[in-house]
Amino acid sequence: GENVEQHPSTLSVQEGDSAVIKCTYSDSASNYFPWYKQELGKRPQLIIDIRSNVGEKKDQRIAVTLNKTAKHFSLHITETQPEDSAVYFCAAMGAGGTSYGKLTFGQGTILTVHP
Amino acid sequence: GAGVSQSPSNKVTEKGKDVELRCDPISGHTALYWYRQRLGQGLEFLIYFQGNSAPDKSGLPSDRFSAERTGESVSTLTIQRTQQEDSAVYLCASSLAGGSNQPQHFGDGTRLSIL
Numbered sequence: 522g523e524n525v526e527q528h529p530s531t532l533s534v535q536e537g538d539s540a541v542i543k544c545t546y547s548d549s550a551s552n553y554f555p556w557y558k559q560e561l562g563k564r565p566q567l568i569i570d571i572r573s574n575v576g577e578k579k580d581q582r583i584a585v586t587l588n589k590t591a592k593h594f595s596l597h598i599t600e601t602q603p604e605d606s607a608v609y610f611c612a613a614m615g616a617g618g619t620s621y622g623k624l625t626f627g628q629g630t631i632l633t634v635h636p
Numbered sequence: 637g638a639g640v641s642q643s644p645s646n647k648v649t650e651k652g653k654d655v656e657l658r659c660d661p662i663s664g665h666t667a668l669y670w671y672r673q674r675l676g677q678g679l680e681f682l683i684y685f686q687g688n689s690a691p692d693k694s695g696l697p698s699d700r701f702s703a704e705r706t707g708e709s710v711s712t713l714t715i716q717r718t719q720q721e722d723s724a725v726y727l728c729a730s731s732l733a734g735g736s737n738q739p740q741h742f743g744d745g746t747r748l749s750i751l
Contacts, residue, residue, distance in 0.1 A: 527678075553737045564640075564727070564742040565679070572737055610678060614737070622667070623692060624740060626678040 523548040525613050527627025535635050540601050542630045544611035545593040553614035554587060554594045555624070560607045568609075569596070601634045608632070638662075640743035642728050648749045651720060657713045657746045661730030666708050669729045669740060672697075679727065685711060715748075723750045 524547040534540050546554075552573035557565035571578045571585045571594065578585050582601075587594040598605055611627040641660040649655055661668050670682040681695040685705045696702070700719075705711040715722055725745040731738040 555739060557742075564744045567739050567741065570739060612679075622684060622686075622738075623681055623695075624669070624679075625681065628678045 523551060523613055523615055523623070523625040525611060525625050525627045527611050527630060529630060530628065531631045531633070533633045533635065534601055536601060536603060538601055540596075540598045540605070540632055540634075542596045542609055542611070542632070543593060544595070544613075544627050545591075546613040546625075547592065548613065548615055549589075549592060550616045551613040552616045554585070555612050555614075556583075556585060556596050557610045557612065558607045559610065559629075565610060598632075601632075603634050603636050606632055606634045640728055640730050640741055642726075642743035642746050644746055645744060646747045646749075648751065649718060650751050651718060653718055654714065654716045655718055655748065657715075657726050657728075657748070659711045659713070659728030659730075659743060661709070661711070661728070662741060664732065665730035665741075666733050667731045667738065667740075668705060668711050669731075670703060670711070670713050671727045671729065673725045673727055673745070675724070682713070682726075718748075718750045720750045723748055 527544045555570035558568045559565040571587050582599045584597040608629045610629050612624045643658045668685040671679040673679050683703050684692040688705045700716045703713045725747050727745040729740040729742045731740045
């Protein structure tokens with residue numbers, strides 16, 4: 522089955538700096554990669570996603586890049602703000618076999634943005 | 637409804653009791669997913685419904701766990717003879733259709749505590 526590794530586990534930045542979180546996946550057939558933000562005690566919220574036919578996607582201060590050859594994808598947050606502080610999860614969705622339609626999540630990154 | 641709704645929001649029960657958790661997906665979403673999130677951990681896939689059938693039950697941890705879904709509506713996750721290791725937040729998500737490339741939207745979860 523799919524295995525997703527996420528790094529770093531914690532990330533501390535100053536307000537205004539950029540933050541980068543990286544994930545690798547094992548199943549080359551995976552074709553959908555969402556990122557979720559989870560604030561303490563709240564539901565995971567989808568912030569951006571990318572499909573395997575695209576190499577990069579941007580939405581205001583957030584961007585995601587995908588390298589299918591290397592099987593890794595990254596979340597980039599620019600001009601970070603204190604309200605960006607949360608746990609961020611990457612995930613990969615399988616495209617076939619026992620992984621079809623199933624999201625496998627990374628272990629999460631605790632991002633802290635200091636004012 | 638406007639979003640995925642889960643009940644109860646919190647459940648405290650004694651070891652050995654049965655519990656039933658409920659999920660109302662977003663109206664029109666045919667696919668429904670259950671995940672478990674232990675404290676400080678990532679999301680662990682439990683089961684996936686497409687309509688009222690469950691093509692993938694591979695994540696259910698033991699035969700004490702079962703789930704059902706009525707049509708393309710409400711789902712219940714039942715845990716029998718609860719154990720302390722069942723303590724976690726149980727999250728439900730729904731998507732417009734099952735399979736790849738469909739964003740999953742989460743509910744607020746049920747925080748289950750086994751005494």
